[in-house]
Amino acid sequence: MKARLFVVALLAAGFAAMAVAQRPTDWPDVTQQQNYVLHRASSTDPTGANADFRRIEPGATLTALDVDGPGEVSHLWFTIASGEPYHLKRIVLRIYWDGEQSPSVETPIGDFFGLGLGEYYRWQSEMLSVGSDKSLNSFFPMPFRHHARITITNEGKQPVHSFYYNIDYRTYAHELPRDTLYFHAEYRQAQPNRGWTNKWTGNGDPLVNGKTNLDGKDNYVWMEAKGHGQYVGVTMSVLQNQDGWWGEGDDMFFVDDEKTPSIVGTGSEDYFLGAWGFSGGPFSYQLYGAPVVGGDVAGSRSSVYRFHLDSPIPFTKSFKATIEYGNANHRSDNFYSVAYWYQAEPHEAFPPLPPVEARLPALQDVGGPGNGAPAK
Template identity: 50%
Template structure:
């Protein structure tokens, strides 16, 4: 073969490889925790489509069960099905005028008849609304649509059973709770499947080591060392075998200046030093330069919010005391695998100098059994509020 022909063949092969790597079909694929082979949209599916719904079985229009309000202190099972199956989508909307009801209603999900839940979080936090206020955004796994529509797309496989409950820890009855939960009934699931988990944590406030500072860039702040991660906020600590998929994170600033001068530090399989070490909170959440602060803002005085498939900043409150923020990150491109344990942490300010309020939900998959969850804080302690921790009121002080 002539050299020109060889070069032509190589070029064609290289072009084919680049086409495959850039193919939207490949780019849009995400890990399937059930272990099932990915199916193209045009291929036949070998399962039966099922739905758990709040529809009025009498044929009337009491779809949200207005006649049977969920009383204060009541736990109601909204789904209890047998497998093998995979929950693929959950849609909720809540008829409640009680202030902070997104913090007062608790969502729990149990797999395989377990007595302890694999999902436990205030319902607002689970859907990324960690400040008990509705706002619209869209991500790969979670979204909030107009008029309080809560959507979840995490695939949740189970072999024998799945039970979903909601508990009203508020002072008033929930007038109605609408839901459509779509799931697939399978003949079997692969042996290498893992179970979906979600866990809520908070710190009100985080334990900053100093209130005697005026700006994040003060010399004594910047020169403080934190190699071990001592005092970091813990997003997740889990035992077993699985992978960390992501986190939603809401913040109330108790101090001025930028809240995000803190690195993520992830410890995998018992490592004493961070296996993965980051460069700043906005960097971990895939933004940059204080989301428009830091004196570097190509958008002028506007600090735009955004919500992309795997990362976002849908709530941006500025840098003054009392500012409210929400950020999220999903590791869809490469979930963080652990074989024995994982501890996902993040600093609150550089070397943990800040004392803001953090509210997080970690999302991950693992084999059963899971370890114990931390106790869910009491309702009164979950309600977002600013705490007087001294320190600067804004970045100019």
């Protein structure tokens, strides 16, 4: 009987450990008393009236959070009233940790929330979501030891009439563990990727289908980092300049100064955990999805995401996350992406953001199937 009870106890402990291991996000245990103090930075009307927003003039920067630590940002919520087209591309989100001069987060605000085509649509995941009436939400944990600052810059030509925000953050009476990693997010784009040829007729054309790419030299780069940390995911949007399926490219990850990638996938839709060119239509789940699925003709638009919360990809010296644009980089579509990772500070400065007008999605004259004069 004792032996049986021992086995049952071991099984129970094992299932409990599995439950903890499979929990997507490290939420606080609500059965235990928490020892942090919860705060909110918001756009509430300081007079107590109902003008609970901030106006941001062209070229101006709003500081939405400026607080001392130790602490952790647990939730971001924004919603924007602006009549300017593509304001999601023109407004820039930056986050600075511990007084750094080079931001750890720098991205057009729409792209940070997976809206890389500059238009609103609803989608949901464990870490990011866009709800009804254009509500932008992030649940990435963002710890900081000494200081946190979040800014919003209007790089557009028109005022942002109403910028609403609620930022929930905790402060702790104790120091953070010395090995705590900091949240980072970096925007990149290629408008367009430049395929090595436009003399192809389809993705199955032997000219491109037999081309090999073992070192990923010309791949589209989601992010590069120096130091130690772990990659946790990416959101990406695609505007096709050419006909056919855009996603024949393989994901490739280079860990700790590798010359050839140690992690290689089998196709773009496979990396984003779909299949067969997302032929079943749009979908969004907790860790992966394709909330926008276009057609197979020039001008089609798609948006996809993947979060590695089940197994972040660790690195100790350096890391580069990339993907092909077509097999062996033969296509010339536009890619817009934000990569998300955690690492120890300091981090390498990001490449400069493209000028605001260059960030606006536009078809490019690249030749190849279905490509005509660029649309403005």
